[in-house]
Amino acid sequence: xxxxxxxxxxxxxxxxxxxxxxPELNDDWRYFVVxxxxxxxxxxxxxxxxxxxxxxxxxxxxxxxxxxxxxxADHDAFVLIGxxxxxxxxxxxxxxxxxAGFRRAAVDDLLSHxxxxxxxxxxxxxxxxPVLAATCLYYDKGKPVPARDILNAERAVAAFWGSRGVTFxxxxxxxxxxxxxxxxxxxxxxxxxxxxxxxxxxxxAQIRDALAVRSSG
Amino acid sequence: xxQTPYDSVPAKGFWKQAVAEKSLFDIDLDWEPRFRIGQQTxxxxxxxxxxxxxxxxxxxxxxxxxxxxxxxxxxxxxxCHRFGYRSFSARTGNIYTxxxxxxxxxxxxxxxxxxxxxxxxxxRFFDPFRPRIEPGxxxxxxxxxxxxxxxxxxxQQAIRQAQVFVFTLGLTESWFHSDGHxxxxxxxxxxxxxxxxxxxxxxxxxxxxxxALVQAIHLMRRxxxxxxxxxxVSPVPLTATNSGQHVVVATMDSKSILRAVAGDVAExxxxxxxxxxYEIINSPAFRAVFFDPNMRSVNPRGVDFVMETFFRALEQKxxxxxxxxxxxxxxxxxxxxxxxASFGEGA
Numbered sequence: 001x002x003x004x005x006x007x008x009x010x011x012x013x014x015x016x017x018x019x020x021x022x023p024e025l026n027d028d029w030r031y032f033v034v035x036x037x038x039x040x041x042x043x044x045x046x047x048x049x050x051x052x053x054x055x056x057x058x059x060x061x062x063x064x065x066x067x068x069x070x071x072x073a074d075h076d077a078f079v080l081i082g083x084x085x086x087x088x089x090x091x092x093x094x095x096x097x098x099x100a101g102f103r104r105a106a107v108d109d110l111l112s113h114x115x116x117x118x119x120x121x122x123x124x125x126x127x128x129x130p131v132l133a134a135t136c137l138y139y140d141k142g143k144p145v146p147a148r149d150i151l152n153a154e155r156a157v158a159a160f161w162g163s164r165g166v167t168f169x170x171x172x173x174x175x176x177x178x179x180x181x182x183x184x185x186x187x188x189x190x191x192x193x194x195x196x197x198x199x200x201x202x203x204x205a206q207i208r209d210a211l212a213v214r215s216s217g
Numbered sequence: 218x219x220q221t222p223y224d225s226v227p228a229k230g231f232w233k234q235a236v237a238e239k240s241l242f243d244i245d246l247d248w249e250p251r252f253r254i255g256q257q258t259x260x261x262x263x264x265x266x267x268x269x270x271x272x273x274x275x276x277x278x279x280x281x282x283x284x285x286x287x288x289x290x291x292x293x294x295x296x297c298h299r300f301g302y303r304s305f306s307a308r309t310g311n312i313y314t315x316x317x318x319x320x321x322x323x324x325x326x327x328x329x330x331x332x333x334x335x336x337x338x339x340x341r342f343f344d345p346f347r348p349r350i351e352p353g354x355x356x357x358x359x360x361x362x363x364x365x366x367x368x369x370x371x372x373q374q375a376i377r378q379a380q381v382f383v384f385t386l387g388l389t390e391s392w393f394h395s396d397g398h399x400x401x402x403x404x405x406x407x408x409x410x411x412x413x414x415x416x417x418x419x420x421x422x423x424x425x426x427x428x429a430l431v432q433a434i435h436l437m438r439r440x441x442x443x444x445x446x447x448x449x450v451s452p453v454p455l456t457a458t459n460s461g462q463h464v465v466v467a468t469m470d471s472k473s474i475l476r477a478v479a480g481d482v483a484e485x486x487x488x489x490x491x492x493x494x495y496e497i498i499n500s501p502a503f504r505a506v507f508f509d510p511n512m513r514s515v516n517p518r519g520v521d522f523v524m525e526t527f528f529r530a531l532e533q534k535x536x537x538x539x540x541x542x543x544x545x546x547x548x549x550x551x552x553x554x555x556x557x558a559s560f561g562e563g564a
Contacts, residue, residue, distance in 0.1 A: 085291030089289055089290075090289075091290050092289055096288070096363070097367045098364075099351055099355055099360055099364050100356050100360065101354075101355065102300050105299075106288065106292055106296065109291060109293050110291055172352065193441070
């Protein structure tokens with residue numbers, strides 16, 4: 001099964017985990033990664049689509065084998081990582097002084113106007129292959145958000161993707177504290193807000209298991 | 218032939234050399250900023266609709282544009298602009314007149330309390346002082362008041378935090394309640410109902426406009442003695458006039474007063490400057506090429522030309538570094554490192 005993983009730098013952490021834990025998949029799992037700081041801060045927004053050749057374009061080149069273009073039809077499953085805000089950010093709407101009308105519109109905007117949704121739409125123009133989607137890390141940069149609100153926001157994300165036939169991948173619970181934000185000891189640290197390899201391995205396992213279910217189902 | 222003062226006037230002072238012999242895209246109005254505006258200078262922007270371009274350009278340039286009423290960074294600009302966020306430094310909506318600026322300032326600093334007037338229409342509620350800020354209206358009258366209070370706090374923060382307050386003057390024609398408060402739009406246009414007994418039209422003249430602007434500036438300086446002001450005049454013509462004049466004549470009347478007030482205040486008050494975006498778009502030297510076919514909307518090329526002129530002056534006169542795109546954040550840098558680390562191993 002040719003699996004295409006498209007995402008931000010967090011997808012690169014999954015790549016590292018996969019290559020350590022399951023090197024036999026190296027030929028079948030392909031990574032198309034655009035760190036958020038690339039292309040003047042555009043990150044995944046820089047990825048374009050060429051309808052003539054049905055390829056996603058504009059991925060950065062790399063000496064380590066990353067491809068510039070992604071031919072959608074070459075893949076049997078897709079995994080979208082980090083192309084939308086985390087449920088923590090979505091839940092933050094409940095903590096702010098906003099009108100009810102704006103809050104509703106904002107929830108819809110966060111769910112539907114993001115790179116995961118955009119890339120999913122482009123993939124579906126060509127392929128009916130299974131798609132899995134994960135948000136950015138549950139990372140709380142500001143005023144704490146109640147865990148109950150994060151849970152509700154996570155359910156809303158899952159429902160959004162579920163209604164589109166996409167499997168939502170919540171962040172592994174082992175990496176979250178009681179407040180449902182990423183445990184500090186799971187992060188590399190020193191300003192590097194990425195999961196340590198052993199915890200990125202949990203995300204890899206989650207993807208592998210979800211794909212196995214999709215394949216057998 | 219005797220010497221005259223014109224012998225020492227530089228080329229920019231002569232129409233022939235500065236305009237007639239140049240391609241219009243090579244005309245440089247040679248704005249001389251009176252104070253330094255650097256990459257880290259905290260800038261607030263308010264005013265008529267053209268002021269929104271200023272804020273957006275400052276953001277794109279990675280300058281310290283103040284957003285004192287921020288919403289989630291993941292939200293699309295389209296949604297935020299529809300609801301009046303990320304358009305000005307607080308969610309005031311358009312502040313068209315100098316007297317509206319004074320009114321917002323008096324409310325924000327606690328000199329006056331805003332009236333409790335709320336417009337109801339088909340079960341939805343609208344803020345008379347920013348009737349288009351919430352598409353479809355608010356759910357309750359209380360929500361109108363609560364959200365306005367949030368914006369007033371944000372507006373006060375903008376005054377207190379700004380090192381430079383950019384204000385774009387837009388109109389002289391204005392609508393007042395008989396109790397004295399001013400509306401940004403005629404009641405009954407965007408929302409509400411027009412009542413000829415209570416709603417009064419006033420086309421403000423030079424002295425009234427100047428007084429309001431100066432009072433607003435003084436009020437803000439009590440909150441923030443270091444604040445400086447950069448005034449501009451919107452080049453966008455009036456959509457409609459209630460003056461009885463032809464809309465072209467009314468536009469020229471209104472803009473001439475605003476331009477004169479902006480120039481006069483910049484000349485007479487310290488720490489106040491004028492930037493000639495109005496001239497760049499409206500002067501015959503530019504042959505109206507920066508207008509859309511309706512001859513009212515300023516096209517993106519015009520906006521770019523205005524902002525290029527602004528930034529070029531800051532680069533040349535005050536050493537603003539040339540645009541390089543947004544600087545990467547700490548997270549971005551970490552992301553790049555993570556990418557390299559991952560693909561450098563066992564690839």
